[in-house]
Amino acid sequence: MKAELKELLEISRFYGSSKDYVIAGGGNTSFKDDRTIWIKSSGTSLAALDEEGLVALSREKLKVIGSKNYSEDPMKREEEVKEDLYRSIDDPLKGKRPSVETSLHELIGYRFVVHLHPAVINGLLCSRNARKLSEKLFGDSALFMPYTDPGYVLFKRLKEEIAAYEARHGRCPSVILLENHGSFVAADTCSEIKKIYDHLLNTISGEIGQHAEVETAAYNEVMHKVLPVLRMLLGTEKPAVIRYRNNTLLTEYSGSQKDFHKVSMPLTPDIIVYCKARYMYIDQSSTAEKITDSFRYQLPHFISEYGYMPRVIVIKDAGVFAAAQSYAAAGTILDVYEDMARIVNFAEKLGGVKYLSPDQVAFIDNWEVENYRRKVSQGAASENRHSDRTAIVTGGAQGFGAGIAQSLSKLNMNVVVADLNEKTGNELVGELNSTKSSNHSVFVRTDVSDPESVESLMKSAVRDFGGIDLVISNAGVLRAGGLDEMDPETFNFTTSVNYNGYFHCAKYASEVLKIQNREKPGYFTDIIQVNSKSGLRGSNRNFAYAGAKFGGIGLTQSFAMELAPHNIKVNSVCPGNFYEGPLWSDPVNGLFVQYLKTGKVPGAKTIDDVRKYYEDQVPMKRGCRLEDVMKAILYIIDQEYETGQAIPVTGGQVMLG
Numbered sequence: 053m054k055a056e057l058k059e060l061l062e063i064s065r066f067y068g069s070s071k072d073y074v075i076a077g078g079g080n081t082s083f084k085d086d087r088t089i090w091i092k093s094s095g096t097s098l099a100a101l102d103e104e105g106l107v108a109l110s111r112e113k114l115k116v117i118g119s120k121n122y123s124e125d126p127m128k129r130e131e132e133v134k135e136d137l138y139r140s141i142d143d144p145l146k147g148k149r150p151s152v153e154t155s156l157h158e159l160i161g162y163r164f165v166v167h168l169h170p171a172v173i174n175g176l177l178c179s180r181n182a183r184k185l186s187e188k189l190f191g192d193s194a195l196f197m198p199y200t201d202p203g204y205v206l207f208k209r210l211k212e213e214i215a216a217y218e219a220r221h222g223r224c225p226s227v228i229l230l231e232n233h234g235s236f237v238a239a240d241t242c243s244e245i246k247k248i249y250d251h252l253l254n255t256i257s258g259e260i261g262q263h264a265e266v267e268t269a270a271y272n273e274v275m276h277k278v279l280p281v282l283r284m285l286l287g288t289e290k291p292a293v294i295r296y297r298n299n300t301l302l303t304e305y306s307g308s309q310k311d312f313h314k315v316s317m318p319l320t321p322d323i324i325v326y327c328k329a330r331y332m333y334i335d336q337s338s339t340a341e342k343i344t345d346s347f348r349y350q351l352p353h354f355i356s357e358y359g360y361m362p363r364v365i366v367i368k369d370a371g372v373f374a375a376a377q378s379y380a381a382a383g384t385i386l387d388v389y390e391d392m393a394r395i396v397n398f399a400e401k402l403g404g405v406k407y408l409s410p411d412q413v414a415f416i417d418n419w420e421v422e423n424y425r426r427k428v429s430q431g432a433a434s435e436n437r438h439s440d441r442t443a444i445v446t447g448g449a450q451g452f453g454a455g456i457a458q459s460l461s462k463l464n465m466n467v468v469v470a471d472l473n474e475k476t477g478n479e480l481v482g483e484l485n486s487t488k489s490s491n492h493s494v495f496v497r498t499d500v501s502d503p504e505s506v507e508s509l510m511k512s513a514v515r516d517f518g519g520i521d522l523v524i525s526n527a528g529v530l531r532a533g534g535l536d537e538m539d540p541e542t543f544n545f546t547t548s549v550n551y552n553g554y555f556h557c558a559k560y561a562s563e564v565l566k567i568q569n570r571e572k573p574g575y576f577t578d579i580i581q582v583n584s585k586s587g588l589r590g591s592n593r594n595f596a597y598a599g600a601k602f603g604g605i606g607l608t609q610s611f612a613m614e615l616a617p618h619n620i621k622v623n624s625v626c627p628g629n630f631y632e633g634p635l636w637s638d639p640v641n642g643l644f645v646q647y648l649k650t651g652k653v654p655g656a657k658t659i660d661d662v663r664k665y666y667e668d669q670v671p672m673k674r675g676c677r678l679e680d681v682m683k684a685i686l687y688i689i690d691q692e693y694e695t696g697q698a699i700p701v702t703g704g705q706v707m708l709g
Contacts, residue, residue: 053103056083056163057090061101063166063242067249068098073168075391076384078322079234080167082157087111089158093148107150113140114158118211122204130419133204155207159214161224162238166245169234169322171391175398176256178319180406182231189255192220194227199408201415202233202321227252232320232408260401269298272370276511277340278347279373280564283518284571285351286361286375291568291575293440293466294518295382297390298371305393306366309335314400315366315393317407324408324416326388330354331364343367364389378440378490379466379517438689439464440491442517444509446470446500446557447527449477451633452582455678456524456685457493458484464491468513470498471527492516500527500553501545503560510560520564522689525557526582530635532646534593543596550600551607554581558611562620569618576619576692580685581608583624585702593652601626605698612696621695625684628702629666631675672703 060083067073067081077097083090088108092098096105117136122129137150151157157165176185186196195217200206210228217225226248228236235252239245279294286292305315312333318324332354336342347365354362363385365373374385399405408416443460447453449471461467461484469484471477477495484493496512499505513520529549531542558579565577586594587601605624612622629636629643636643644659646652653665667673680701688699700706 056085057103057106059083059242060090060106060164061103063164063245064092064098064101066246067166067168068101071387071391072172073170074098075169075387076322076326078169080151080153080157080165082154082165083163084111084158085163088142089114089154091151091154091157094151095149105148107146107148107154108142109137109140109150109154110142111158114155116140117155117204117207118159126201126205126415127418130203152203156210156236159207159211160228160236160238161218162226163240164242164245165236165238166249167234167236168249169320169391170249170253171394172253172256172260172398173229173235174233174320174395175260176402177229177231177233177235178395178406179399179402179404181403182229182406185259185402186229189259190227190229190252193225194229195225197228197230199231199233199412201412203419206230232406232412234320260398263397263401264300266299266301269300269303269371271296271298271515272337273511274337274340274343275367275370276514276564277567278343278367279514280519280567281344281571282347282365282373282375284568284575285347287572288361288377290377290437290440291519291521291572292375292377293379293382293442294373294375295379295386296371296373296515297386299390301393301397302366302372302390304397306333306368306371308368309333312366314396314405315389318413319392319395319399319405319407321416323388323392324413326385327364327392328358328360328362329413329417330358330362331366331389332362334365334367337368337370343370375518379492380490436463440466441521442466442468442513442519443522443524444468444470444513444520444557444561445524445526446498446509446553447582448524449473449480449495451635452627452630452678452681453524453526454480456526456582456682459678459682460522461491461493464489465522466491466517467493468509468516469493469495470500470509471495472497472499498527500525500556501548503556506553506556507560510564514564519568520561521577523557523561523579524582524685525554525579527553528582528584528597530594530597530643530646532594532597532643532650532652534650535595537593537650538596546596547600547603550597551603554604554607558607558622562611562615562618565615565620566618569620573619576621578689579611579615579620579622580688581622581624582681583608583626583698585626585628585700585706587624588626588698588700588702588706588708593650608698609696616695621688621692623688623695624698625681625688626698626700626702626706627681628670628676628700628705630677631663631666632677636675670703670705674703676701676703 064081079098080092090106090108093107122132200209237245237248283291283294305311318329334346336346374382376382443465445457448457448469457467457469469477481493481495496509498509531546584601586598587605591598608624644662653662656662684699684701
């Protein structure tokens with residue numbers, strides 16, 4: 053790799069890693085030598101830019117765009133320009149799409165160009181006094197460009213302005229300020245670019261003055277009954293993912309209709325791309341009922357007037373809520389909307405806000421280039437019906453639970469890992485979130501034997517994702533022993549986790565699932581208990597565990613009848629022995645050790661003797677595996693007819709008559 057390209061990647065990641073400079077994967081960077089220009093591909097994030105994310109284009113071929121006559125029709129013209137841009141790519145087989153701003157970068161007569169959208173700079177550029185302030189603060193050191201529709205028109209106008217600037221000053225401008233858009237800074241070294249950006253930011257910040265640090269505001273608990281409604285009504289084929297944000301900046305613009313009006317219209321192209329041009333405000337927010345009634349009333353009027361579902365809902369005393377088809381996309385919407393609030397805040401201090409006109413908004417909203425960028429930035433979700441749904445897995449930090457959580461995450465589901473083991477749970481969630489995908493996982497410390505802990509778990513899932521689609525009640529404990537060894541405390545502990553814990557999960561999850569069903573009666577959700585073969589037949593010297601599991605199947609059948617009218621399916625999966633997991637193989641408390649010590653296996657002298665004894669009882673001659681259990685779980689979720697069933701996954705060890 054050329055040394056200059058390494059510099060380009062370093063400065064790209066430097067600015068891309070901070071929301072102070074770019075939001076939602078925006079911004080652009082390039083380097084050019086005499087023959088070639090390398091530029092960030094469209095939809096690629098600066099924060100993670102590597103050599104594969106760059107597109108190399110012939111500078112000679114790019115010159116065609118500046119001299120060719122294109123169609124007068126704006127959309128047709130942009131397609132023609134895009135085709136010529138593609139013809140300039142050195143290696144089109146890589147399939148990377150060059151930024152639409154490539155021609156702009158080519159115009160600027162320096163080796164490195166860094167295009168960013170810092171809120172501080174955009175506070176100036178989105179103010180009513182943008183030109184006067186720019187001239188006052190930077191004089192002839194910066195070229196100010198009035199707002200122009202991006203694409204070819206901007207390219208042509210900038211070409212003329214740069215030529216005029218060069219004629220006046222004998223050099224190309226190193227700073228270009230685009231009204232209601234962002235900044236271009238160019239130089240022959242990356243260190244010089246950093247110096248220039250520091251100067252721009254410090255100068256404008258001095259003009260804005262001191263501003264208070266943004267502090268997080270509390271989550272309004274009333275939203276626990278609101279978000280499941282919103283996600284069902286805002287979803288299309290699937291329920292939406294709802295994410296929220298509330299802080300001292302956003303509360304400045306959510307206290308009244310008048311305050312909200314200041315952040316109700318777009319300022320820059322990025323805002324339109326990710327948040328659309330209009331947003332919903334709910335003033336009646338004292339109770340969940342008032343919020344949902346107001347939302348149900350406003351939604352059809354909003355769609356009728358603007359032609360799309362709202363992506364941003366601002367609720368008085370609750371915060372800003374983003375609706376999207378994935379966790380990642382909803383987060384981007386929040387980032388961009390909060391950035392708009394910050395720009396408004398700065399622009400107000402610089403003389404007032406200048407919003408984009410309806411015609412300018414319409415061009416951006418319909419421009420294929422921006423729609424492509426929006427699509428790419430949302431991340432590649434796997435194509436399956438489970439993508440972006442939300443699942444809770446209790447006992448999810450280890451053993452079968454961890455395996456289930458990992459499997460659901462690979463299906464692009466959002467996963468709430470609930471467990472008492474914080475260290476292991478957080479490590480697992482870190483692993484799940486380390487992959488590039490549109491879903492997300494969180495850990496919630498949960499004691500399933502404590503009803504308040506389980507209720508809090510359900511509220512956490514709603515707060516983080518908007519609702520729940522699947523609850524897997526997997527948390528369990530096993531304490532082996534006959535009547536002579538088992539004390540009442542151990543019996544009660546085993547029952548409280550294995551039996552009462554399942555009841556707590558079903559009780560508090562069903563409250564959320566019923567709310568969702570009322571809004572979309574045809575939507576099916578699931579509660580699945582991970583039971584055991586010990587719930588299908590008695591287990592010698594293991595009655596505390598088996599009794600709780602037998603009782604669990606009774607709960608499953610009873611819950612299924614009660615919840616069927618709400619399309620909440622309730623089923624149990626009854627795995628055989630999972631020998632590789634800690635329940636069996638833990639060297640201190642594992643079942644192999646316990647059964648050897650209690651003499652449950654006659655004649656067994658070693659752990660291997662105990663293991664062989666149990667494997668020989670299975671017609672398939674092996675223990676149950678994670679993939680066996682997952683096939684049963686996915687069958688339960690996929691079908692829409694069976695409920696109240698206890699499905700054996702025992703390799704034939706237990707056969708139902």
